[in-house]
Amino acid sequence: MELIGMLDSPYVRRTAISLRLLGVPFTHRSLSVFSDFDEFQSINPQVKAPTLVLDNGALLVDSNLIIDWAETISERPSLMPGESAARLRALRLIGTALTASEKSVQIVYEHKREADKRDAAWLQRVKGQLHAAYGVLEREIDGVDGWLFGNSPGQADVSIAVAWGFTQLVTPEAVDPASYPRLAAFAMRAEQHPDFMALPQI
Template sequence: MKLIGMLDSPFVRRAAITLKLKGLPFEHLSLSVFRNFDEFQSINPLVKAPTLVGDDGWQLVDSTLIIDWAETAGSGPSLMPSDPAARLRALRLTGLALIAAEKSVQIVYEGKRAEDRRDAGWLARVQGQLKAACSELEREAAGSDDWLVGDALTQADITTAVTWRFTQLMQPELIRPHDYPALAAHSARAEQLPAFVELPPI
């Protein structure tokens, strides 16, 4: 099985860490949708990262779908709570983290435009959405005693930690640790886990 995409993408990285934690062996092919477009396209014409390719040739795209599949295909402990209330919390926090990741990526892409073609109003709105998502996650992290949903690592923790690391790589002046101390501490704790250490965002 192959996972295609670069680990500097929060979406690729959350999928890779999940596969690792679920005990699903895979080969990581670090292909950029920009620099390696033709090679990526030869594997998946959609050029969508992450792409998971099964040993018999099937393909699955989108990190959320890959993670959903891994939940039942893998042998490792579930990364989603079974209790309805806890599951709702995990889904809600994962959603907030995904919004933060998406807005961070949009800011990066806007920065690739020629300066005279950038939309300052749109960029300010996206930056505000990113800060709002991080503020909600900060509040939730500050109110958690252990991990974000009880005492076990869940997908909410993975996605939140991966997204925070991405913001620190791409938006360090906009999203500053001293403004979100609980979120920064949560991410630092998760980044010490073996699966995170083995799959750094590079």
């Protein structure tokens, strides 16, 4: 199997780290939906990152769907807790982390516009949503010294740490780590895990 996309995308990176944690073998081809558009299009006409090319040539897109499928073929424990209340909490945290990733992407795209064409009110709203998401995560990880749901990283850990790293990479001026010290420390610990280190965002 081959995973297509750049690791500076939070969606590609969370997928890649999840595949490693689940023990699902794959190779990674770092293609940009921008600078490598034609080559990417020759693999997947939708030019959607991440794209997973299965051994039979079938294509699977969207990080959530790829990870969900990988869970079904993995011989390792699930990255999601099994108990109902814990699973609900994990889903809430993952959704919040994905919101932070999405809002960071929106800020990046708005800044691709010429300065006089940017929508200041829209940017302010998106930044407010971004801070709201990180505020939730900062509160939720209070008192967490290791992983959220056990002795190894799960999907909530991956999604949170990857989202934080992405925001700090692409729009550091929008979120000051000093405002979210627990979250910054949590992400720093996660980045020391071998499966994170094997797939750096840059």
